[in-house]
Structures are given as C-alpha cells and as structure tokens.
Amino acid sequence: CPTPPQRAMEGSTAGDGLPQMKYLVVTGGTVSGLGKGTAISSIGVVLRSHGLRVTAIKIDPYLNIDAGTMSPFEHGEVFVLEDGGEVDLDLGNYERFLDLTLTSSHSLTSGKIFEQILKRERTGHYLGKTVQIVPHVTDAIQDWIADVAQKPVDKSGQRPDVCLIELGGTVGDIEGAMYLEALQQLMFRVGRENFCMAHVGMVPVMGATGEQKTKPCQHSVKLLREAGLRPDILFCRTEQPLEEATRRKLSVFCQVQPASIISLHDISNIYRVPLLLAEQEIGVQICRHFGLPNEGFTESALHLPESVMSCLPLEARDVRLADWRFLADRVDMCSDEVVIAIVGKYTGLHDSYISVIKALKHATVEAGLHLSIEWVDSGDLEPNAQLLDSRRYDNAWWRLKSAHGVLVPGGFGDRGVEGKVRAANYCRTSNTPFLGISVGLQLAVIEFARAELGWENANSTEFEESTPHPVIVFMPEASATVTGGTMRLGSRATLIADSGTLAYKVYGGRPVVYERHRHRYEVNSQCVAALESRGMVFSGQDDRGQRMEIIEIRHGHPFFFCTQFHPEFQSRPAVPAAPILAMVLAAAKRLDRRMQEDGGVLRPGAGFERRV
Numbered sequence: 001c002p003t004p005p006q007r008a009m010e011g012s013t014a015g016d017g018l019p020q021m022k023y024l025v026v027t028g029g030t031v032s033g034l035g036k037g038t039a040i041s042s043i044g045v046v047l048r049s050h051g052l053r054v055t056a057i058k059i060d061p062y063l064n065i066d067a068g069t070m071s072p073f074e075h076g077e078v079f080v081l082e083d084g085g086e087v088d089l090d091l092g093n094y095e096r097f098l099d100l101t102l103t104s105s106h107s108l109t110s111g112k113i114f115e116q117i118l119k120r121e122r123t124g125h126y127l128g129k130t131v132q133i134v135p136h137v138t139d140a141i142q143d144w145i146a147d148v149a150q151k152p153v154d155k156s157g158q159r160p161d162v163c164l165i166e167l168g169g170t171v172g173d174i175e176g177a178m179y180l181e182a183l184q185q186l187m188f189r190v191g192r193e194n195f196c197m198a199h200v201g202m203v204p205v206m207g208a209t210g211e212q213k214t215k216p217c218q219h220s221v222k223l224l225r226e227a228g229l230r231p232d233i234l235f236c237r238t239e240q241p242l243e244e245a246t247r248r249k250l251s252v253f254c255q256v257q258p259a260s261i262i263s264l265h266d267i268s269n270i271y272r273v274p275l276l277l278a279e280q281e282i283g284v285q286i287c288r289h290f291g292l293p294n295e296g297f298t299e300s301a302l303h304l305p306e307s308v309m310s311c312l313p314l315e316a317r318d319v320r321l322a323d324w325r326f327l328a329d330r331v332d333m334c335s336d337e338v339v340i341a342i343v344g345k346y347t348g349l350h351d352s353y354i355s356v357i358k359a360l361k362h363a364t365v366e367a368g369l370h371l372s373i374e375w376v377d378s379g380d381l382e383p384n385a386q387l388l389d390s391r392r393y394d395n396a397w398w399r400l401k402s403a404h405g406v407l408v409p410g411g412f413g414d415r416g417v418e419g420k421v422r423a424a425n426y427c428r429t430s431n432t433p434f435l436g437i438s439v440g441l442q443l444a445v446i447e448f449a450r451a452e453l454g455w456e457n458a459n460s461t462e463f464e465e466s467t468p469h470p471v472i473v474f475m476p477e478a479s480a481t482v483t484g485g486t487m488r489l490g491s492r493a494t495l496i497a498d499s500g501t502l503a504y505k506v507y508g509g510r511p512v513v514y515e516r517h518r519h520r521y522e523v524n525s526q527c528v529a530a531l532e533s534r535g536m537v538f539s540g541q542d543d544r545g546q547r548m549e550i551i552e553i554r555h556g557h558p559f560f561f562c563t564q565f566h567p568e569f570q571s572r573p574a575v576p577a578a579p580i581l582a583m584v585l586a587a588a589k590r591l592d593r594r595m596q597e598d599g600g601v602l603r604p605g606a607g608f609e610r611r612v
Contacts, residue, residue, distance in 0.1 A: 019161065020190065020191075021146070021160075021162075021163055021190070021194065022162045022163065022194050022195075022292070023163050023165060023186065023190060023194060024043065024162060024164050024165065024198060024286065025165045025167065025183055025195070025197050025198065026040045026043075026164070026165070026166050026167070026199070026235075027167045027170075027197075027198075027199050027200070027224060027229075028169075028170050028171070028199070028200045028201075028220075029171045029172070029199060029200070029201050029202065029220020029221070029223065029224070030170060030216040030217070031170065031202060032169065032170060034200045034201075034237045035237060035264065036090075036166050036168075036200050037058075037090035037093045037094075038093065038273055039198075039200055039264060039273070040056065040094070041096075041097035041098060042097065042274040042276075042277050043164060043198070043277060043282060043286070044056060044097065044098045044162075044164055045098065045274040045301050045302075045321070045324065046274055046277050046278050046283040046301075046321070047162055047286065048098065048301040049278070049283065049298060049299055049300075049301040049320050049321050050287060050292075050294040050295070050297055050299070051294050051297040051299045052161045052162055052287075052292070052294055053156060053158060053159070053162070054098060054100075054160055054161070054163075054164055055106070055148075055149060055153045055160040055162075055163050056091070056094040056102065056163070056164040056165075056166070057107075057108060057145060057149070057164070057165045057166070058087070058088055058090050058106065058107050058108070058166050058168065059109075059165065059166065059168055060088055060107065060109045060110075060169075061110050061173065061175035061176045062109060062110060062111070062175065063114070064109060064111050065112055066085065066086045066087060066107065066109065066111070066112075067079075067086050067087055067088050067107075068086030068487075072346045072349065072351075072352035073346060073348070073352070075088070075089075076089045076349065076351030076352055076354060077351060077353060078518070079091050079092035079355060080490065080516045080517070080518045080569055081095075081101075081104055081106075081490070081516075082103070082490060082516065083491075084489030084491075085102075085103060085105075085107060085490075086104075086489065087102075087107035088107060088168070089351060089354050090166060091107055092354065092569065096571070096573065097274075099154065099155075099303065099572055099574075100154055101153055101154075102153055103148075103151065105144070106148055106153075108141070108144055108145070108148075110175065110178075113140055113141060114137075116140060117131060117136060117137060117140055133178050137178055137182075138182040138185055139182075139185075141178070141179060141182035142185060142186045142189060145163070145165065146186075148163075149163035162286075162290070167179055167183070170220070171199070172223045177227070180227035180228070180229060181228070184227065184229055187229070193289075193290065193291055194290065196232050196286060196289050197224075197229050197230065197232050197233070198233040198234075199220065199221060199231040199233070199234055200235040200237055200264070201216065201234060201235070201236055201237065202216045202220075202236075202238075203216070203217055203236045203237065203238040203242065203246065204216065204238070205238070205240065210240075212238060212242070212243055214246060214253065217236060217250060218250070218253045221234070221253075221254040230255065232256070232260060232289060233256070233261075233262060233282070233286075234250060234260065234262065235262045236250065236261060236264060237264045238263065238264070238266075239265060240265055240266075241263050241265045242261070242263035247261045259281075259285065260285060262280050263276075263280065264276070268328075268332050269328055269332060271324060271327050271328040271331055271573070272328045274321055274324050275321055275324060275325055275328060278320055298318065298320050300323050301321060302327060302573065302574050303323070303574055304323050304326065304327070305574075305605055305606065305608060305609060307609050308326070308608045309322070309323065309326075323574075326608075327365065327574075330365055330368075330608075330612060331361075331365050334365060334368055334369055335370055335612075336368065336369050336588070337370045337371075338364060338367075338369045338370070338371060338405070338584060338587050338588045339372045339374055339402065339403045339404045339587075340371065340372070340373055340374070340403060340404065340405050340406070340407055341373075341399060341403035341405070341407070342373055342375055342376065342407050343376045343378050343381070343400065343406060343407070343408050343419070343420055343423045344376075344377075344409050344411060344420075345377065345378055345379065345411055345413070345415050345416040347375040347377045348377075350375070353409050355566075355568040355569055355571070356407065356409045356568045356580075358568070358571065359567070359568035359571035359577045360373070360407070360584065362571050362572065362575075362576035362577070362581075363571075363577070363580045363581040363584040363585075364584055366576050366581060366604065367581065367585055367588065367590065367594075367607050368611075368612040369584065369588055371584075374402070374403050375399075376396050376400050376423070377396065377419075378408075378416035378419030378423065379416040379419055380392055380393055380396035380419065381396050381397060381400065381420075381422050381423055382416070382418045382419045382422070385419075400426065401426070401430075403432070403587075404432075404588065405432065405433035405435070405559075405583055405584065405586065405587030406427050406432055406434050406435070407434075407435045407436075407437070407440070407580075407583065408420050408423060408434075408435070408437065408440030408443065408444075409438070409568075410437050410438035410440065410566060411439050412462075414462070414463040417439075417443060417463055420440065420443045421446055421447045421450075422447075424436065424440075424443055424447040424448075425451060427560065428444075428447070428448070428553060428560055431556070431557055433558055433559040433560075433586040434559065434562075434583075435561055435579060435580065436561075436562035437565075437567070437568070438518065438519050438563075438564060438565070438566060439519075439521075440562055441523075441548075441551060441563060442460055442472045442522075442564075444551065444560075444562045445471050445472060445523055445551065445562075446458050446459060446460060446471055448531060448536055448553070449469060449530075449531065452535070452536075453530055453531070453534060455468075455469040458470075458471050459471070459472070460473075460521055461473050461521070462474070470524055471523065471524050471531075472521050472522065472524060473521065473522065473524045475519075475520055475521065475522050486520075487517075487518055487519055487520050488518070488519055488520070488522075489516075489517060490516060490517065491515065491516050491517075492514065492515070492516075492517050492565070493512055493513075493542065494512070494513050494514070494515060494541070494542065494549040494550065494565065495540065495541055495542070495543055495545070496510070496511055496513065496550070497511065498539060501537060501539035502539065502552045502559075502561060503539035503550045503561070505600065505602060506561070506578050506601075506602050507578050507602075508578065508601045508602060508603055509600075513540075515563070515565035515566065515567055516565060516566050516569040516570065517564065517565045517566065518566060519564060522547055523538075523547075523548040523551075523564075525546055525547075525548070535554065536551055536552075536553055537552045537553065537554065539551070540563070548564065549563065549564045549565060550562070550563050558586050558589075558591070559582065559583060559586030559587075559591060561583065563579055567579045567580060568580060574605055575604050576605070581602065581604050582602055
C-alpha cells in the first residue's frame with residue numbers, strides 16, 4: 001500500500017493552521033426508515049479505507065433534550081454512550097461500524113439547542129436583541145457542529161478529517177426546516193469545496209412491469225433544493241440494482257452527475273453495504289470533491305486479527321475493504337444454527353433491542369454460527385396469560401423451551417416481569433444457558449431468592465414498594481421525581497477479584513473491566529450474604545465493593561450469567577461483547593472447548609482465526 005498522503009493542503013487550512021474540516025451531510029426524503037444511518041456509517045467505512053479519520057453527528061429535530069425518556073415503542077432503543085449520554089440508536093450504528101467512541105454532544109436535538117438559546121437569553125448573552133430563529137438559532141446549530149466536529153473520537157486520539165452529519169426525519173418536515181437553513185449557511189461559511197451534500201431517496205418498483213419509479217426521489221430533491229441545498233450525491237434506495245435508464249432520468253431531473261447517483265439496493269447482509277458503495281467509487285468521488293489526495297490510499301477499516309488477514313491470498317489482502325469482504329462472506333457462509341430466545345416486553349418492535357441483536361450477530365459470526373432469534377413476549381409466559389389465551393401461552397413456552405439459549409435484556413416497569421422471572425427459573429432448573437442484562441440480573445436474583453431462600457414474596461421495590469423481602473432496591477443517589485438523565489449512566493469500573501470465577505475467564509483474565517450502565521435499581525447489599533449461602537456468586541462488583549455488577553450460578557450449570565451493565569453497547573463486528581459471545585458459545589455447547597483453545601480464558605475475536 002502507498003504511504004498515507006499528507007493531510008494538510010495548501011489553501012485549505014483553518015485559522016489554527018490545521019486542515020479545514022470537511023462536512024458530509026446526509027438527508028432523506030419521502031419516508032423514514034430508508035437507511036440513512038446505514039448509508040452514512042457505510043460511507044464512513046469507505047472513507048476510513050482511504051486513510052481518513054471520521055466523526056459523526058446525528059441531528060434529531062424533536063424537542064426532547066435526549067432520547068432517555070422516550071418509550072422504545074415510540075423511538076426504538078435508547079443507546080448509552082461512554083459519557084452516559086442517552087441517544088438515538090443511530091449513534092450506536094456509527095460506533096459499531098466505525099469503531100468510534102462518541103459523546104453526548106454528538107447527538108444534537110432541538111431540545112438541546114433551545115435550552116442553550118434560552119439560557120443565554122436569560123443571562124443577557126444577546127444584549128437585549130430580539131432572539132430569532134435566524135440568526136441566533138441557526139448560528140448556534142453551526143457553532144455546535146463546528147465545535148463537536150473537532151473532537152477526537154477514535155483510538156488515534158487525533159482530530160478527524162471528515163465530519164459525517166445525519167439529519168433525522170425527512171426533507172419537508174416542519175421540525176427540520178431550521179436545520180436545513182443552518183446547513184445552507186454552514187455551506188456558505190466553510191465553502192462549497194469543504195461541504196458535500198448527499199441525499200437518500202426512494203425509488204420504488206410499481207406494477208406488474210417492475211418499472212423503477214423516480215417521482216418520489218425527484219420530489220424530495222425538489223424540496224431540498226427549495227431549502228437552498230443541492231445534492232452532490234444521490235443514494236437511491238431500491239429493491240433491485242438501479243437501471244441505467246433510471247439513473248439517466250434522475251440525473252436530468254435532479255441535476256446530479258450520473259456517476260454520483262448511487263444504487264443502494266437490497267443485498268444479502270448489512271456488511272456488504274460498504275462494499276456496494278466502494279464498488280461504485282463513492283470514496284474516490286468524495287475525496288475528489290473535497291480535494292483530498294487520498295484516492296489511491298488503502299487502509300484496513302475493520303482491524304481484524306492480523307492472523308486472520310494473513311490467511312488471505314496476498315492479492316486479496318491489498319484490495320480495498322478486504323477485511324469487510326471477509327466478514328460479509330463469513331456471514332453468508334455460517335450455516336450451523338444456534339437459536340437464542342429473547343424474552344422481553346418490547347418484542348413487537350425489534351429496534352427496541354437493536355444493540356442486543358447486533359451483539360448477538362457479532363458473536364455468532366465470530367463463532368461461525370448462524371443466528372436464529374425466537375422472540376418471546378414475557379407477558380405470554382405468565383399464569384394469567386394461560387387463562388386469557390391458552391394457545392398463545394403454550395406457543396410462548398414452546399418457543400422458549402426450543403431455544404438453545406435465553407437472553408433477558410434490560411427494561412423498565414412492571415409489565416411482564418413475572419414472565420421473565422419464570423424464564424429465569426426455567427433456565428436455572430433445566431441447565432439452559434442464560435444471560436440476564438440489567439433488569440435481567442435483578443429478576444434472576446428475585447427468582448433465586450424465592451426458590452432457594454424460600455422468600456416467596458421477594459421482589460424489587462420498583463415493582464412492589466412494600467415487599468417484605470426487597471432484594472432489589474432504589475439507588476440512593478438516583479432521583480425518584482426527575483426521570484431524564486438521573487440514572488446510573490455511562491462507563492463504570494467492575495472489579496473481578498476471584499480468578500476462579502466464570503466472569504474472570506469470560507473477560508479474558510482481566511481483573512478490571514469497564515462497561516456501560518443504565519439503571520436506577522440495584523441488588524440490596526444486605527441480602528448478598530444470604531444469597532451467597534445458597535450458591536449465588538457475585539463475581540463482579542464496583543470499585544467500592546458495594547454494588548453487585550456480575551452474578552453467576554455454578555452447581556453444574558453450563559452457563560448462568562448476569563450483568564447489571566449493558567455489554568451490548570460496546571460490541572463490535574471484529575470484537576464481540578464477551579458475555580454475549582460466551583452465552584452463544586454455551587448455547588452451541590462450544591464454550592469449554594473454545595476456552596481451552598484460547599488458553600483457559602475467552603479471547604473475543606479469536607474465533608475469526610477458525611474457518612467456518
């Protein structure tokens with residue numbers, strides 16, 4: 001590979017002498033759910049393969065300060081960042097695809113902007129001026145973007161070269177109008193050569209003839225142009241590859257060069273999207289637009305183990321995105337099925353558990369397995385469900401019992417909790433591999449206290465304040481009245497003191513691990529001794545030894561493991577989350593053998609060294 005080109009360029013430096021930040025904005029039209037998040041993440045992967053450092057900002061026009069108080073049914077999963085920021089699930093997609101560590105400021109909402117503006121107005125910042133959308137709000141948006149774009153977000157610790165910006169919603173939404181105006185002003189402020197506009201449009205196939213229709217895409221581009229922005233790149237979301245006649249028609253009506261009209265058609269798996277974009281030379285086009293000398297440079301964008309890449313033929317290793325092609329091909333080749341039941345209360349909207357799903361996918365691909373998920377509504381496992389609909393009740397239990405492993409993810413509220421308790425009891429008593437996350441840990445503790453200690457009414461004070469055996473209690477520092485941002489959030493240390501525990505082996509022999517949290521309730525420390533006396537092991541604790549972070553049950557059980565934290569938030573395609581990988585391997589009856597091969601402990605990522 002050629003050496004990386006010099007990043008600084010004559011005539012393209014900022015006032016501080018550094019190269020001018022490049023901004024690539026992605027908008028969407030006609031309908032939501034076209035895949036802007038996947039498109040922008042895949043663009044970032046391609047740019048990284050050209051040796052460029054990238055960062056990402058998500059703009060959500062809603063008035064909420066953040067996503068923390070939103071129902072998963074309303075907006076999907078709440079993703080938690082390293083600094084405790086509760087953000088839209090798209091930021092999780094950016095972190096996974098691009099291996100970034102973003103901050104809460106990388107999520108920009110109208111609530112944050114208006115809060116900032118009103119605080120400034122109250123403190124006299126505007127010196128008596130009439131505060132208006134233009135220029136005050138639009139200036140605040142531009143300043144926010146320009147400031148956050150400079151923050152290092154990858155392992156290099158260096159300033160990014162390109163800032164990717166996704167504008168949520170669709171062009172034409174009332175809520176997004178001020179952002180389109182701000183982005184138009186930002187383009188004028190930084191110069192056209194430092195600003196690239198991309199638009200994701202829908203190209204549906206209508207009728208028996210199978211003709212690709214361009215009108216939805218034309219209309220959304222028209223709305224974008226009315227806002228003062230013209231797309232430099234047009235991504236066409238369609239079922240089949242974009243036909244040349246369709247491309248020429250869009251070029252004429254949308255005034256975009258044919259080479260810059262990119263087909264985003266259906267493919268076998270999500271990891272092929274960067275490959276699809278690279279095949280259409282999107283990276284080369286963006287480098288030329290920005291005047292960056294990175295066109296011919298090739299760099300790894302996934303960082304698989306060197307032992308894996310060295311197994312590839314020499315000519316395959318030097319191809320752009322060879323690591324992503326290896327991953328995408330492996331996904332399609334995995335055929336040995338492992339069935340994991342996810343027992344939750346939001347099973348009607350799979351986006352509510354998107355990080356769990358992705359982490360399971362990372363783990364199964366690394367282990368050379370094909371993932372099959374059985375969705376089990378926890379409410380259907382409860383005794384009253386049998387009275388209301390016995391067929392649905394029986395079907396839920398059949399799906400649970402047919403699974404190779406069971407995962408109970410996080411959640412809030414008392415709906416369906418008894419079904420999760422019953423699922424934990426089934427797994428514990430039937431030796432079915434079980435992983436509980438956050439509330440999944442708490443409900444496993446409740447089940448154990450009821451069954452093994454005889455505390456029939458043991459419960460969490462979240463679900464029953466007057467319980468005589470409060471094994472799960474409210475954290476003293478949390479707020480019982482203010483809900484937004486008042487939980488125990490973000491990355492915290494967990495100490496694993498005993499080298500003989502499963503937790504020590506799962507985490508590769510590390511005595512300290514850092515994982516992300518999101519909870520208000522915790523195990524009652526006064527009940528720990530009683531629980532331990534019956535065989536529950538609290539193998540991970542916080543740095544003060546007061547909070548129970550990991551529990552496990554041995555007694556011949558192949559895998560019963562729970563975490564108070566959310567390991568799924570740090571899972572990556574090349575390095576799956578350790579507890580989730582361990583559960584998948586246990587479900588496939590491969591965990592013990594894998595640990596032996598890995599030297600007595602689990603090494604996430606090492607599975608790629610083994611052929612499927």
